Amino acid sequence: MLRVGRGLRPLGSGRGAPASARLSAGAEMPKKAGATNRGKSQSKEPERPLPSLGPVAVDPKGCVTIAIHAKPGSKQNAVTDLTAEAVSVAIAAPPSEGEANAELCRYLSKVLELRKSDVVLDKGGKSREKVVKLLASTTPEEILEKLEKQVEQK
Numbered sequence: 001m002l003r004v005g006r007g008l009r010p011l012g013s014g015r016g017a018p019a020s021a022r023l024s025a026g027a028e029m030p031k032k033a034g035a036t037n038r039g040k041s042q043s044k045e046p047e048r049p050l051p052s053l054g055p056v057a058v059d060p061k062g063c064v065t066i067a068i069h070a071k072p073g074s075k076q077n078a079v080t081d082l083t084a085e086a087v088s089v090a091i092a093a094p095p096s097e098g099e100a101n102a103e104l105c106r107y108l109s110k111v112l113e114l115r116k117s118d119v120v121l122d123k124g125g126k127s128r129e130k131v132v133k134l135l136a137s138t139t140p141e142e143i144l145e146k147l148e149k150q151v152e153q154k
Contacts, residue, residue, distance in 0.1 A: 054084045056140040056147070059133070064140050065122060066108075066147075068130040072100035077107040079150035086129065087147055101125060108132060112146050 055067040067086040074090035081088035093103035101121050109119040114136045124130030134143065 054144070055082070055086045056144045058140055064134040064138055064143055066132045066134070066143065068104065068124075068132055070095075070100060070104060070124075070128045070130055072128075077103065079111065079147055082147055082151050098125070101130075104130070105132065111150050112138075112143060114138070 057065050057067075059065050069081075069086040069088045071080070071088065071090045072093060072095035074092050076090070076092050078090045079087060080090050089104060089107070091100045091103050091107065093099040105119045105121060106116060108114075109116045112119070112134070114134065118134060118136035120133045120135060122131045122133040
């Protein structure tokens, strides 16, 4: 059965809550004895980001990532430019149904001399701005060196 005539009241301001139980604005709940900050960083040292080498970086899990600017529908696969923001890669596949993404991973695995399964598209499945993750154990310096060689060969 519904009761009519009772409106909504703020919590703790009704008949059932004593005045001492109501919290003033800005007051915090008391902590339990032995409570810990679970999930929060215990160190006082601020987290410093891992060093970045332009478009090649290392993610927090230790995988090398490459920022890619894709140019699908080109005549041939090529690393066309290497800037501070991204590696420009021309891809000889149309940008439909993931064909260009698959070709990008295939081409990068060949250029970087890695297995195809070690080169994975991390972000940007439907964008020209992509992030490719390398699952193989390699250094950002090695990757950047191989990419620079490809730009020079162009």
